[in-house]
Amino acid sequence: MQNLSVDLGERSYPIYIGEGLLQQKLIEPHISGRQVCIVTNETVAPLYLARVQQTLQDYQVDTLILPDGEQYKTLEHLNTIFDRLLELRHNRTTTLIALGGGVVGDMTGFAAACYQRGVNFIQVPTTLLSQVDSSVGGKTGVNHPKGKNMIGAFYQPQCVLIDTSVLKTLPARELSAGLAEVIKYGLIYDAEFFDWLESVMPRLVSGDSECLAKAIYRSCEIKAEVVAQDEKESGIRALLNLGHTFGHAIEANQGYGNWLHGEAVAAGTLMAADLSRRLGWLSEADVERISAIHLAAGLPVLPPASMTEDDFLSLMAVDKKVLDGQLRLILLEAVGRGIVTSEFAPELLLETLSSQLVLARQ
Amino acid sequence: MQNLSVDLGERSYPIYIGEGLLQQKLIEPHISGRQVCIVTNETVAPLYLARVQQTLQDYQVDTLILPDGEQYKTLEHLNTIFDRLLELRHNRTTTLIALGGGVVGDMTGFAAACYQRGVNFIQVPTTLLSQVDSSVGGKTGVNHPKGKNMIGAFYQPQCVLIDTSVLKTLPARELSAGLAEVIKYGLIYDAEFFDWLESVMPRLVSGDSECLAKAIYRSCEIKAEVVAQDEKESGIRALLNLGHTFGHAIEANQGYGNWLHGEAVAAGTLMAADLSRRLGWLSEADVERISAIHLAAGLPVLPPASMTEDDFLSLMAVDKKVLDGQLRLILLEAVGRGIVTSEFAPELLLETLSSQLVLARQ
Known part of the structure; x- marks a missing residue:
């Protein structure tokens, strides 16, 4: 233990x-x-x-x-x-x-x-x-x-x-959904952990106990560290919501329970990664890695084809991370380094939404 | 101000x-x-x-x-x-x-x-x-x-x-209900305040601004003092619930809103006073004073005639002041001194319930 x-x-x-x-x-x-x-x-x-x-x-x-x-x-x-x-x-x-x-x-x-x-x-x-x-x-x-x-x-x-x-006894789909949050810790906080996750993803997906225990321990360790610094989410804790603002919009739109939370977070993380790339923070190769690890984990990397840009904008406007009318998002400055920001041109967010939705509809 | x-x-x-x-x-x-x-x-x-x-x-x-x-x-x-x-x-x-x-x-x-x-x-x-x-x-x-x-x-x-x-603009009945909580502060915490309330009760009931302001100020002062010592009610704050365990049973039994909270607290306070007298803490004269001030405030001093001992016992058993099966009550050691206790013979509580209910039915 x-x-x-x-x-x-x-x-x-x-x-x-x-x-x-x-x-x-x-x-x-x-x-x-x-x-x-x-x-x-x-x-x-x-x-x-x-x-x-x-x-x-x-x-x-x-x-x-x-x-x-x-x-x-x-x-x-x-x-x-x-x-x-x-x-x-x-x-x-x-x-x-x-x-x-x-x-x-x-x-x-x-x-x-x-x-x-x-x-x-x-x-x-x-x-x-x-x-x-x-x-x-x-x-x-x-x-x-x-x-x-x-x-x-x-x-x-x-x-x-x-x-x-x-x-x-956990169904494979649920295991994958959990892996979305594990990947998140690597992306926002620990590039080395992310590298390790890339290398063992097939073993994690197949339920390898030792790898899972290690992934759980490091995830909880990061979460405990972040929460201890900011219990009520006035600052750094918001990083833990990478992909969640987009993801919550997907869950609410699709009806709770149809998309698993982890699945929605995965698609949302790719949207955050796309926007981070448009801001010049991530390279195409970074986004490719992020997409690949989610696919390897058995997770979706695109939003539901049935959604529109307006669906996202309207559902994201009530998100808890909106402060006095300004939408804040968790984005990535690099693999392993998340940032909470409202410093992005609204046009770029729109470009992210439409490009991801176009891909989803293909 | x-x-x-x-x-x-x-x-x-x-x-x-x-x-x-x-x-x-x-x-x-x-x-x-x-x-x-x-x-x-x-x-x-x-x-x-x-x-x-x-x-x-x-x-x-x-x-x-x-x-x-x-x-x-x-x-x-x-x-x-x-x-x-x-x-x-x-x-x-x-x-x-x-x-x-x-x-x-x-x-x-x-x-x-x-x-x-x-x-x-x-x-x-x-x-x-x-x-x-x-x-x-x-x-x-x-x-x-x-x-x-x-x-x-x-x-x-x-x-x-x-x-x-x-x-x-407050209806007289509501003003009386509020006075029940004002009287409570005197009873549990401040004998001098209780004496003063007795002397000015007719002016309070008639809405005298100066007297009401003084009563409100002292009540809030006592409440603030007690809450500062025990925010989450692990000790002394429970004193503020004098009459409330009986009172909550009355409110729940009669349907919320039929008896005003202050009215139920008044009848409950008299039940607590009666039990305190049976325990030898209050004199008959004390109980008489407590009854008189509530009557002067336009408040009931007896529970609803339609209730039974069992109604009280069963409703009081889910009260928040029950700890591991033991009913705790706020009683009075003297006018001006409340006590939180479960140290009373259950027979005495039954005697209080039946005597008050008998009186109510007369």
Whole structure:
């Protein structure tokens, strides 16, 4: 087992990473009351719920099984968590455990932030995407029909438990989606990591445990470093959103759940790379590398052909990274160096949108 | 104008108290972006909305008018705030202004806590109850059919603006409801203030500006002192809930909005006083004084005759002050000295419930 720490003063917490951690009694020391509610979904429950329950025999353990999918990440389904907790009389000392992917983690974390004005929670991510990204850093929330993650809270867990062996049951499409976020860390922060990812991508895609563990560890390490510097995203943390502003527009336009988050981020990253090239920051060869690694990861590199420039512009205008009317984007100054900027001519953004959409329609 | 400060480190903020403050440009220095959304209700809007709008001519000022009443303090109506903000493309630098009573303040504050994971907000309370209690201290939230304020956040405003002249349009019943919380501060914290309240109660009830201003100032001062010591209610802050555990049960049982919050708190305070007497802490004369001051304030001193002991026990069991199955109550060791305790025989609580219910049914 490897340990990392997210350093946030009194809100600091550990990340445990390793094989077979679900069976170990790692959660218990992070529970302070006698009540626990495990929130999971219909896909994960039959695979791993019993395993986690078995490590918590000394507690009142209740469970809630949500439907599986981004389309259920709504205020309405959030309310089913509150219903359950109140029905079973969970009090302020209860601990919620999120056992599942990003949707389960984001919703459970937000429910914990709001239930009785805040109870403890623990992240047990079961997809690659949630292991390398959404479970770490305290971003929680639900979607709104007009925008992704528009309603939520910064709320940190007590610990994050990453059992890498659960990836063995993860569908290939989901593994690829998670790799989009792994590639992101290389692109914005660590050129050497990106080089390594290029060299081992076939092994990652085939589920090689050792490579995946290494990729997860380095991804979490970068995320923890960035979050510790800027918990509430007033600066550097925004880098983690490379490809996300374009990606959120794709997700919202296509209907949540049709494009996986990682798939939309991949197409969005290529749009950011294209714009970075137009600004003279990336070379054609850089963009080619970025495209190639996403293709090797089994990810889309173009937006949906059904979308228009206007779709993008209108959905991107409500993005959380808009400040006083100015759209800010995460772009790349080089492979391994992201930048948050609104210093780009709107014409260039339009050129990126139309050129990518033209390619998508071919 | 008088100023107070709620001292919470980097989350500290001022409370302004005085006549005619709505017309003054006191809000402006607390707005950081260019967008503002004033959330108010259908009762308050025709009276005071234009007045506040006029002080904000340099901003994009949008408004949302909610229906008036505790029964609308739900997740569903909270969502109408998000709808409006997204529709009008409010970004992360927006400021929400809560112009209204406790319901508007609690909902707007919670919406601010959650919108794009947190934006600024300002409290402009227009009822006595919200001026002396709910606008100060950062408790925000909505009700759930199974319990009051069960979903929410601790989230502090940028400032609180208390214009005492708005009380001239406040219905007598609402003024009385606010006095319940004023009396509470005397009971839990300041015997001298309680003595003074007894002596001026007829003037308070008749709307005497000078007396009301003094009562508001001292109430806010006590609240600010308590909140500064214990922002998230792990200790002393719970004292502010005198009468509230019983009161919440009454509100939930009777349907939100039928009993005003202050009315339920008044009946609940008398139940807490009765239990304190059974524990030998208060004398019969003390209880008599507490009853008399509530009657003088135009408040109920008995619970609804339609309720049963079981109604109370079952609704009180989900109260936020239950810890690991143990019901904690705020009781009185003396007039002017509250205590948070679970050290009471359950039989005594039952005696209190049945004796008060018997009296209510007479």
